[in-house]
Amino acid sequence: MYPLKFHPILKERLWGGTKLKDVLGKSIESDITGESWELSTVKGDVSVVSNGNLAGTSLQELINSDPEGILGKSVTERFGKEFPILIKFIDAKQDLSIQLHPNDELAKKRHDSFGKTEMWYIMDADQDANLIVGFNKEVTKEEYSKSLDNDTLLDLMNYETVQEGDTFFINTGKIHAIGAGVLLAEIQQTSDVTYRVFDFNRKDKDGNLRELHTEMALDAIDYEMKDDFKVAYPKVKDTINTMVDCPYFKTNFLELTNDLDQNVSDRDSFTIYMCVGGKASISNEHGTAEIQKGETVLMPATSKKIGIQTSGAKLLEVTI
Incomplete structure:
Protein backbone atom coordinates (compact mmCIF):
# COMPACT_ATOMS: atom_id res chain seq x y z
CA MET A 1 0.00 0.00 0.00
CA ASP A 219 -26.73 24.26 25.65
CA ALA A 220 -23.59 23.59 23.60
CA ILE A 221 -21.64 26.78 24.35
CA ASP A 222 -18.82 26.97 26.88
CA TYR A 223 -19.49 30.36 28.48
CA GLU A 224 -16.26 30.51 30.50
CA MET A 225 -13.42 32.77 29.44
CA LYS A 226 -10.46 30.44 28.89
CA ASP A 227 -6.98 31.21 27.62
CA ASP A 228 -6.48 27.65 26.36
CA PHE A 229 -6.55 28.02 22.59
CA LYS A 230 -3.18 29.40 21.41
CA VAL A 231 -0.74 26.52 20.91
CA ALA A 232 2.86 27.14 21.93
CA TYR A 233 5.03 24.58 20.18
CA PRO A 234 8.75 24.14 19.50
CA LYS A 235 10.03 24.88 16.00
CA VAL A 236 13.34 23.04 15.99
CA LYS A 237 14.42 22.36 12.42
CA ASP A 238 14.96 18.83 11.13
CA THR A 239 13.16 17.14 13.98
CA ILE A 240 9.61 16.29 15.07
CA ASN A 241 7.93 18.98 17.18
CA THR A 242 4.69 18.14 19.01
CA MET A 243 1.94 20.70 18.48
CA VAL A 244 -1.30 19.07 19.64
CA ASP A 245 -1.86 15.72 21.36
CA CYS A 246 -5.56 15.18 22.11
CA PRO A 247 -7.83 12.10 22.17
CA TYR A 248 -8.88 12.67 18.56
CA PHE A 249 -5.60 13.37 16.79
CA LYS A 250 -1.93 14.11 17.32
CA THR A 251 -0.23 16.74 15.17
CA ASN A 252 3.50 17.38 14.84
CA PHE A 253 5.32 20.20 13.08
CA LEU A 254 8.29 19.41 10.85
CA GLU A 255 10.45 22.10 9.28
CA LEU A 256 12.96 20.13 7.24
CA THR A 257 16.07 21.30 5.44
CA ASN A 258 17.35 17.74 4.99
CA ASP A 259 15.96 14.26 4.52
CA LEU A 260 14.27 12.51 7.44
CA ASP A 261 13.72 8.77 7.92
CA GLN A 262 11.34 7.34 10.52
CA ASN A 263 10.70 3.82 11.75
CA VAL A 264 6.93 3.81 12.40
CA SER A 265 6.45 0.04 12.75
CA ASP A 266 4.91 0.47 16.21
CA ARG A 267 2.67 3.46 15.33
CA ASP A 268 -0.48 1.38 14.60
CA SER A 269 -2.11 4.33 12.87
CA PHE A 270 -2.24 5.95 9.48
CA THR A 271 -0.08 9.06 9.06
CA ILE A 272 -1.11 12.17 7.16
CA TYR A 273 1.29 14.82 5.87
CA MET A 274 -0.07 18.25 5.00
CA CYS A 275 2.49 20.35 3.17
CA VAL A 276 2.26 23.93 4.45
CA GLY A 277 5.48 25.12 2.82
CA GLY A 278 8.03 24.00 0.25
CA LYS A 279 7.92 20.52 -1.27
CA ALA A 280 8.98 16.97 -0.47
CA SER A 281 8.98 13.37 -1.65
CA ILE A 282 7.39 11.04 0.88
CA SER A 283 7.90 7.30 0.61
CA ASN A 284 7.25 3.98 2.27
CA GLU A 285 8.19 0.43 1.30
CA HIS A 286 5.79 0.43 -1.65
CA GLY A 287 6.18 3.78 -3.37
CA THR A 288 6.72 7.52 -3.31
CA ALA A 289 4.45 10.55 -3.57
CA GLU A 290 5.51 14.09 -4.39
CA ILE A 291 3.81 16.86 -2.45
CA GLN A 292 4.14 20.62 -2.43
CA LYS A 293 2.56 23.45 -0.48
CA GLY A 294 -1.19 22.91 -0.40
CA GLU A 295 -1.09 19.15 -0.95
CA THR A 296 -1.74 16.21 1.35
CA VAL A 297 -0.68 12.56 1.40
CA LEU A 298 -2.01 9.61 3.39
CA MET A 299 0.44 6.94 4.56
CA PRO A 300 -1.47 3.71 5.29
CA ALA A 301 -0.98 2.04 8.67
CA THR A 302 0.87 -0.80 6.95
CA SER A 303 3.80 1.59 6.43
CA LYS A 304 6.74 0.43 8.55
CA LYS A 305 9.22 3.09 7.47
CA ILE A 306 8.53 6.60 6.20
CA GLY A 307 11.17 8.55 4.34
CA ILE A 308 10.94 12.25 3.59
CA GLN A 309 13.30 13.63 0.96
CA THR A 310 13.48 17.40 0.75
CA SER A 311 15.73 20.41 0.54
CA GLY A 312 13.10 22.53 2.25
CA ALA A 313 9.58 21.79 3.48
CA LYS A 314 7.17 22.55 6.30
CA LEU A 315 4.85 19.66 7.12
CA LEU A 316 2.06 18.91 9.54
CA GLU A 317 2.22 15.24 10.52
CA VAL A 318 -1.10 13.90 11.76
CA THR A 319 -1.78 10.55 13.45
CA ILE A 320 -4.31 9.06 15.85
Whole structure:
Protein backbone atom coordinates (compact mmCIF):
# COMPACT_ATOMS: atom_id res chain seq x y z
CA MET A 1 0.00 0.00 0.00
CA TYR A 2 1.82 3.05 -1.31
CA PRO A 3 1.50 6.75 -0.26
CA LEU A 4 -1.96 7.90 -1.35
CA LYS A 5 -2.95 11.27 -2.75
CA PHE A 6 -6.54 12.33 -3.31
CA HIS A 7 -8.49 14.72 -5.50
CA PRO A 8 -9.41 17.81 -3.47
CA ILE A 9 -13.12 18.34 -2.84
CA LEU A 10 -13.63 22.05 -3.51
CA LYS A 11 -16.40 24.02 -1.81
CA GLU A 12 -17.71 27.40 -2.88
CA ARG A 13 -18.62 29.55 0.11
CA LEU A 14 -20.23 32.95 0.52
CA TRP A 15 -17.03 34.05 2.30
CA GLY A 16 -14.52 32.26 0.02
CA GLY A 17 -11.79 33.82 -2.11
CA THR A 18 -8.91 32.97 -4.45
CA LYS A 19 -6.00 32.02 -2.15
CA LEU A 20 -6.57 28.30 -2.61
CA LYS A 21 -5.81 28.97 -6.26
CA ASP A 22 -3.32 31.84 -5.98
CA VAL A 23 -1.30 30.66 -2.94
CA LEU A 24 -1.80 26.89 -2.94
CA GLY A 25 -2.02 26.31 -6.67
CA LYS A 26 -5.36 24.52 -6.70
CA SER A 27 -6.99 24.20 -10.11
CA ILE A 28 -10.00 26.44 -9.50
CA GLU A 29 -11.98 28.77 -11.72
CA SER A 30 -14.33 30.16 -9.06
CA ASP A 31 -13.46 33.33 -7.13
CA ILE A 32 -15.40 32.24 -4.03
CA THR A 33 -13.90 28.85 -3.21
CA GLY A 34 -13.58 28.73 0.55
CA GLU A 35 -12.59 25.13 1.31
CA SER A 36 -10.52 22.32 -0.11
CA TRP A 37 -11.39 19.06 1.62
CA GLU A 38 -8.21 17.02 1.37
CA LEU A 39 -9.23 13.83 3.19
CA SER A 40 -12.87 13.09 3.89
CA THR A 41 -15.35 10.27 4.30
CA VAL A 42 -18.24 12.61 5.13
CA LYS A 43 -21.34 11.26 3.40
CA GLY A 44 -21.62 12.84 -0.05
CA ASP A 45 -18.05 14.13 0.12
CA VAL A 46 -15.79 11.08 0.07
CA SER A 47 -12.22 11.53 -1.14
CA VAL A 48 -11.05 9.64 -4.25
CA VAL A 49 -7.47 8.48 -4.90
CA SER A 50 -5.66 10.48 -7.59
CA ASN A 51 -2.33 8.60 -7.90
CA GLY A 52 -1.08 5.11 -8.72
CA ASN A 53 -2.99 1.97 -9.58
CA LEU A 54 -5.68 2.70 -6.99
CA ALA A 55 -6.65 5.95 -8.75
CA GLY A 56 -10.42 6.28 -8.87
CA THR A 57 -10.96 4.28 -5.68
CA SER A 58 -12.64 6.09 -2.81
CA LEU A 59 -11.09 6.34 0.63
CA GLN A 60 -14.13 4.59 2.10
CA GLU A 61 -13.74 1.70 -0.36
CA LEU A 62 -10.11 1.30 0.70
CA ILE A 63 -11.08 1.29 4.37
CA ASN A 64 -13.91 -1.18 3.82
CA SER A 65 -11.59 -3.61 2.00
CA ASP A 66 -8.72 -3.40 4.51
CA PRO A 67 -9.62 -1.36 7.60
CA GLU A 68 -6.61 -2.33 9.71
CA GLY A 69 -4.25 -1.88 6.76
CA ILE A 70 -5.42 1.66 6.14
CA LEU A 71 -6.37 2.85 9.63
CA GLY A 72 -4.45 0.62 12.03
CA LYS A 73 -5.81 -1.95 14.48
CA SER A 74 -6.07 0.47 17.41
CA VAL A 75 -7.96 2.99 15.25
CA THR A 76 -10.45 0.41 13.98
CA GLU A 77 -11.06 -0.72 17.56
CA ARG A 78 -12.14 2.83 18.38
CA PHE A 79 -13.85 3.94 15.18
CA GLY A 80 -14.66 0.80 13.19
CA LYS A 81 -14.55 1.50 9.47
CA GLU A 82 -14.99 5.26 9.88
CA PHE A 83 -12.15 7.60 8.99
CA PRO A 84 -11.98 9.61 12.22
CA ILE A 85 -10.66 12.96 11.01
CA LEU A 86 -11.38 15.49 8.28
CA ILE A 87 -8.54 17.47 6.69
CA LYS A 88 -9.09 20.84 4.99
CA PHE A 89 -7.48 24.00 3.69
CA ILE A 90 -9.67 27.07 4.26
CA ASP A 91 -9.51 30.50 2.60
CA ALA A 92 -11.55 33.28 4.20
CA LYS A 93 -11.82 36.34 1.97
CA GLN A 94 -14.60 37.52 4.25
CA ASP A 95 -15.27 36.78 7.92
CA LEU A 96 -16.80 33.38 8.55
CA SER A 97 -19.92 33.22 10.67
CA ILE A 98 -19.49 33.09 14.44
CA GLN A 99 -20.11 29.48 15.34
CA LEU A 100 -19.34 26.56 17.62
CA HIS A 101 -19.50 22.78 17.57
CA PRO A 102 -21.19 20.38 20.00
CA ASN A 103 -19.27 17.77 21.96
CA ASP A 104 -19.42 14.04 21.22
CA GLU A 105 -22.28 13.35 23.62
CA LEU A 106 -24.54 16.12 22.32
CA ALA A 107 -23.64 15.49 18.67
CA LYS A 108 -24.43 11.79 19.04
CA LYS A 109 -27.75 12.50 20.72
CA ARG A 110 -28.91 15.16 18.25
CA HIS A 111 -27.21 14.26 14.98
CA ASP A 112 -25.85 10.70 15.33
CA SER A 113 -22.45 12.23 14.65
CA PHE A 114 -19.09 12.80 16.28
CA GLY A 115 -18.50 16.15 17.91
CA LYS A 116 -16.01 18.50 16.35
CA THR A 117 -12.75 19.25 18.10
CA GLU A 118 -10.42 21.00 15.66
CA MET A 119 -7.12 22.81 15.24
CA TRP A 120 -5.91 25.53 12.86
CA TYR A 121 -2.45 26.23 11.48
CA ILE A 122 -2.20 29.69 9.89
CA MET A 123 -0.54 29.44 6.46
CA ASP A 124 -1.06 33.01 5.26
CA ALA A 125 -2.66 36.10 6.75
CA ASP A 126 -3.24 39.62 5.50
CA GLN A 127 -1.94 42.41 7.70
CA ASP A 128 -4.07 42.73 10.86
CA ALA A 129 -6.13 39.65 9.95
CA ASN A 130 -7.64 38.00 13.01
CA LEU A 131 -9.65 35.17 14.47
CA ILE A 132 -12.45 35.19 16.98
CA VAL A 133 -11.73 32.62 19.70
CA GLY A 134 -13.88 32.52 22.83
CA PHE A 135 -15.25 35.33 24.97
CA ASN A 136 -13.34 38.33 26.29
CA LYS A 137 -14.90 37.98 29.75
CA GLU A 138 -16.95 35.55 31.80
CA VAL A 139 -20.41 35.42 30.25
CA THR A 140 -23.66 33.90 31.47
CA LYS A 141 -26.16 32.24 29.20
CA GLU A 142 -28.52 35.15 29.90
CA GLU A 143 -25.91 37.77 28.96
CA TYR A 144 -25.12 35.89 25.78
CA SER A 145 -28.79 35.63 24.80
CA LYS A 146 -29.30 39.32 25.51
CA SER A 147 -26.34 40.23 23.28
CA LEU A 148 -27.98 38.37 20.39
CA ASP A 149 -31.23 40.22 20.96
CA ASN A 150 -29.41 43.57 21.10
CA ASP A 151 -27.05 42.80 18.20
CA THR A 152 -24.04 43.33 20.51
CA LEU A 153 -22.49 39.85 20.39
CA LEU A 154 -19.28 41.22 18.85
CA ASP A 155 -18.67 43.22 22.04
CA LEU A 156 -18.22 39.92 23.91
CA MET A 157 -15.83 38.31 21.45
CA ASN A 158 -12.09 37.77 21.93
CA TYR A 159 -10.05 38.77 18.86
CA GLU A 160 -6.62 37.30 18.10
CA THR A 161 -4.40 38.90 15.42
CA VAL A 162 -2.57 36.15 13.53
CA GLN A 163 0.44 35.49 11.33
CA GLU A 164 1.93 32.51 9.53
CA GLY A 165 2.76 29.66 11.89
CA ASP A 166 0.26 30.57 14.61
CA THR A 167 -1.69 27.54 15.75
CA PHE A 168 -4.99 27.32 17.61
CA PHE A 169 -6.78 24.43 19.29
CA ILE A 170 -10.57 24.77 19.30
CA ASN A 171 -12.39 22.69 21.90
CA THR A 172 -16.00 21.74 21.39
CA GLY A 173 -18.29 24.43 22.77
CA LYS A 174 -15.80 27.25 22.12
CA ILE A 175 -17.33 30.06 20.12
CA HIS A 176 -15.11 31.03 17.18
CA ALA A 177 -14.77 32.45 13.68
CA ILE A 178 -12.05 32.68 11.04
CA GLY A 179 -11.51 36.29 10.05
CA ALA A 180 -11.14 37.83 6.60
CA GLY A 181 -7.71 37.45 5.02
CA VAL A 182 -6.77 34.17 6.70
CA LEU A 183 -5.64 31.01 4.89
CA LEU A 184 -5.26 28.01 7.17
CA ALA A 185 -4.93 24.25 7.44
CA GLU A 186 -7.63 22.62 9.53
CA ILE A 187 -7.54 19.23 11.26
CA GLN A 188 -10.76 18.13 12.91
CA GLN A 189 -12.88 15.22 13.98
CA THR A 190 -14.97 13.79 11.16
CA SER A 191 -18.10 15.86 11.58
CA ASP A 192 -19.90 18.53 9.65
CA VAL A 193 -22.07 19.64 12.57
CA THR A 194 -21.83 23.39 13.10
CA TYR A 195 -24.05 25.73 15.09
CA ARG A 196 -24.02 29.15 13.44
CA VAL A 197 -25.01 31.91 15.88
CA PHE A 198 -24.18 35.16 14.04
CA ASP A 199 -23.48 35.82 10.36
CA PHE A 200 -23.03 39.61 10.25
CA ASN A 201 -26.54 39.85 8.75
CA ARG A 202 -25.19 38.78 5.35
CA LYS A 203 -27.39 37.50 2.58
CA ASP A 204 -26.61 34.69 0.16
CA LYS A 205 -26.68 34.96 -3.65
CA ASP A 206 -30.47 34.62 -3.57
CA GLY A 207 -30.88 37.43 -1.07
CA ASN A 208 -31.63 35.20 1.91
CA LEU A 209 -30.14 35.32 5.37
CA ARG A 210 -28.35 32.09 6.24
CA GLU A 211 -29.89 29.80 8.83
CA LEU A 212 -28.86 30.37 12.44
CA HIS A 213 -28.91 27.71 15.14
CA THR A 214 -29.57 29.97 18.11
CA GLU A 215 -31.57 27.62 20.31
CA MET A 216 -29.46 24.53 19.64
CA ALA A 217 -26.31 26.45 20.50
CA LEU A 218 -27.46 27.58 23.94
CA ASP A 219 -26.73 24.26 25.65
CA ALA A 220 -23.59 23.59 23.60
CA ILE A 221 -21.64 26.78 24.35
CA ASP A 222 -18.82 26.97 26.88
CA TYR A 223 -19.49 30.36 28.48
CA GLU A 224 -16.26 30.51 30.50
CA MET A 225 -13.42 32.77 29.44
CA LYS A 226 -10.46 30.44 28.89
CA ASP A 227 -6.98 31.21 27.62
CA ASP A 228 -6.48 27.65 26.36
CA PHE A 229 -6.55 28.02 22.59
CA LYS A 230 -3.18 29.40 21.41
CA VAL A 231 -0.74 26.52 20.91
CA ALA A 232 2.86 27.14 21.93
CA TYR A 233 5.03 24.58 20.18
CA PRO A 234 8.75 24.14 19.50
CA LYS A 235 10.03 24.88 16.00
CA VAL A 236 13.34 23.04 15.99
CA LYS A 237 14.42 22.36 12.42
CA ASP A 238 14.96 18.83 11.13
CA THR A 239 13.16 17.14 13.98
CA ILE A 240 9.61 16.29 15.07
CA ASN A 241 7.93 18.98 17.18
CA THR A 242 4.69 18.14 19.01
CA MET A 243 1.94 20.70 18.48
CA VAL A 244 -1.30 19.07 19.64
CA ASP A 245 -1.86 15.72 21.36
CA CYS A 246 -5.56 15.18 22.11
CA PRO A 247 -7.83 12.10 22.17
CA TYR A 248 -8.88 12.67 18.56
CA PHE A 249 -5.60 13.37 16.79
CA LYS A 250 -1.93 14.11 17.32
CA THR A 251 -0.23 16.74 15.17
CA ASN A 252 3.50 17.38 14.84
CA PHE A 253 5.32 20.20 13.08
CA LEU A 254 8.29 19.41 10.85
CA GLU A 255 10.45 22.10 9.28
CA LEU A 256 12.96 20.13 7.24
CA THR A 257 16.07 21.30 5.44
CA ASN A 258 17.35 17.74 4.99
CA ASP A 259 15.96 14.26 4.52
CA LEU A 260 14.27 12.51 7.44
CA ASP A 261 13.72 8.77 7.92
CA GLN A 262 11.34 7.34 10.52
CA ASN A 263 10.70 3.82 11.75
CA VAL A 264 6.93 3.81 12.40
CA SER A 265 6.45 0.04 12.75
CA ASP A 266 4.91 0.47 16.21
CA ARG A 267 2.67 3.46 15.33
CA ASP A 268 -0.48 1.38 14.60
CA SER A 269 -2.11 4.33 12.87
CA PHE A 270 -2.24 5.95 9.48
CA THR A 271 -0.08 9.06 9.06
CA ILE A 272 -1.11 12.17 7.16
CA TYR A 273 1.29 14.82 5.87
CA MET A 274 -0.07 18.25 5.00
CA CYS A 275 2.49 20.35 3.17
CA VAL A 276 2.26 23.93 4.45
CA GLY A 277 5.48 25.12 2.82
CA GLY A 278 8.03 24.00 0.25
CA LYS A 279 7.92 20.52 -1.27
CA ALA A 280 8.98 16.97 -0.47
CA SER A 281 8.98 13.37 -1.65
CA ILE A 282 7.39 11.04 0.88
CA SER A 283 7.90 7.30 0.61
CA ASN A 284 7.25 3.98 2.27
CA GLU A 285 8.19 0.43 1.30
CA HIS A 286 5.79 0.43 -1.65
CA GLY A 287 6.18 3.78 -3.37
CA THR A 288 6.72 7.52 -3.31
CA ALA A 289 4.45 10.55 -3.57
CA GLU A 290 5.51 14.09 -4.39
CA ILE A 291 3.81 16.86 -2.45
CA GLN A 292 4.14 20.62 -2.43
CA LYS A 293 2.56 23.45 -0.48
CA GLY A 294 -1.19 22.91 -0.40
CA GLU A 295 -1.09 19.15 -0.95
CA THR A 296 -1.74 16.21 1.35
CA VAL A 297 -0.68 12.56 1.40
CA LEU A 298 -2.01 9.61 3.39
CA MET A 299 0.44 6.94 4.56
CA PRO A 300 -1.47 3.71 5.29
CA ALA A 301 -0.98 2.04 8.67
CA THR A 302 0.87 -0.80 6.95
CA SER A 303 3.80 1.59 6.43
CA LYS A 304 6.74 0.43 8.55
CA LYS A 305 9.22 3.09 7.47
CA ILE A 306 8.53 6.60 6.20
CA GLY A 307 11.17 8.55 4.34
CA ILE A 308 10.94 12.25 3.59
CA GLN A 309 13.30 13.63 0.96
CA THR A 310 13.48 17.40 0.75
CA SER A 311 15.73 20.41 0.54
CA GLY A 312 13.10 22.53 2.25
CA ALA A 313 9.58 21.79 3.48
CA LYS A 314 7.17 22.55 6.30
CA LEU A 315 4.85 19.66 7.12
CA LEU A 316 2.06 18.91 9.54
CA GLU A 317 2.22 15.24 10.52
CA VAL A 318 -1.10 13.90 11.76
CA THR A 319 -1.78 10.55 13.45
CA ILE A 320 -4.31 9.06 15.85
